[in-house]
Amino acid sequence: MKPIVMSQWKTLFGGLLATAILAGSVTMAAAADKPVRWKMQSWFPTKIPHVGSQAKDISRKIKSVSGGNIQFKPFEPGALVPPAECFDAVSTGSVDLCWGLSGYYYGKNPALAVFSALPFGPKWPELLAYFYYGGGKEHYDEIYGRNNIKGIVCGGTVAEASGWFRKEIKSAEDFKGMKMRIFGLGAKVMEKLGASAQLLPAGDIFPALELGTIDATEFAMPAVDLKLGFYQVAKHYYFPGWHQPATLYELAINMDKWKGLSETQQAQIEMMCGDNVRQAIAEGEAKQFAAMKEIKNKGVTLHAWSPEMIQVFRDAWKEVVAEETANSAEFKKAYDNYMAFRSEYKLWSDLGYVKE
Structure with a gap:
């Protein structure tokens, strides 16, 4: 091994010094940022796995990635404002941010339903492709921007049960x-099929089911539904969740x-949210089969909708789409763009993957 000559020492030392200066400048820049201490209203009880616990994950991750400079404190539903008031509360600034999904704000703008989950929608890869590269995010940002809201996709759920x-x-x-309780x-x-549909908060579903206030419910994936105890009252569990094949959750x-x-x-914040989406998909896909086995062991019958029933749902959905596009130009714009991307994507999805 040859000895390092003085010129090489100078080069090495100079490089190390430059690296140290750069690292120091980045650290000082971060330290110069004003500390952020925000209150985060969650739509879901944080004790509920996945949909609620993601609020805690977000809080933990942003504190870690920012070195403690940014901290979000999650609050249980209603602790700051009722979740249904999150849109207005965030818009006016009376609440810093909310953890939920844009589809809950359908009443504010019907197009927001397109950016969370639609019946007979795509699986995760296609959904993310549409949102980030098919024009979805641009329209999403436009709608929220008009309402003084910054929306960031920050998690989600995989295919839900029906x-x-x-x-x-x-x-x-x-x-x-x-x-029926359904999102x-x-x-x-479901209303097209003669049901009376309503949206109940997570904590109100089991009591309503137990008391007979509702006859049926959907909420999320098997691993989540298991913890909510629906199996104690309802013994027939249906799949697939045609109404929510994949769902984007957000920070507003x-x-x-x-x-x-x-x-x-x-x-x-944006990078943390990207990581949380990764975790949500991986964890969601990994935990459902064990939960399904446990649910089955509790005396519940797992059913798959027949092709004929799926077609019944699909036909009713077409009627809903026709009405929604006729009633809302904003929904029509979002839905037409969404379907145009799906039509183009089909060439890739039909040929690019092995059919199972």
Whole structure:
């Protein structure tokens, strides 16, 4: 081994010094950022796995990645404002940010349903492709921007179950007169089939099911539903969740507060959210089969909808789409763009993957 000559020592030392100066400048820049201490209203009880616990994950991750400079304190549903008031509360700045999903704000703008989950929508790879590279995010940002909100996709759920029912469903006639808790535009599909649909907060579902206030419910994936105890009352569990094949969850942040952050702080939040999406997909896919086995062992029958029933749901969905696009130009714009991307994507999906 040859000895290092003086010129080489100078080069090595100079490089190390430059690296140290650069690292120090980055550290000082981060240290110069004003500390952020935000209150985060969650739509879901944080004790509920996945959908609620992601609020805690987000809080932990952003504190870690920012070295403690950014801290979000999650609050249980209603602790700051009722979740249904999150949109207005974030818009005005009375709440810093909310953890939930844009589909809950359908009443504010029907197009927001497109950016969370739609019946008979795509699986995760295609959904992310559409949102980030198919024009979805641009329209999403435009709608939220008009309302002084910064939205960031920050998690999600994989395919949900279709629902819990007290009795076996033998035909579409069985839905007539049924009272069911169901999210999003899937509720309008069920109403087309004669059901009375309503959206209940997570904590209110089991009592309503137990008391008979509702006859059936859907909420999330098997691993989540298991913890909510629906199996104690309803013994028929149906798949697939045609109404929510994949769902984007988000942070809705007051725009003024977002603009008050440094570029570094904004990047830290966005990168943390990207990591949380990764975790949500991987964890979601990994934990469902064990939960399904446990649910089955509790005396629940797992059912798959017949092709005929899936077609019934699909036909009703087409009616809902026709009405929604006729009633809302904003929804039509979002839905047409969404379907145009899906049509183009089909060439790739049909040929690019081995059919199982």
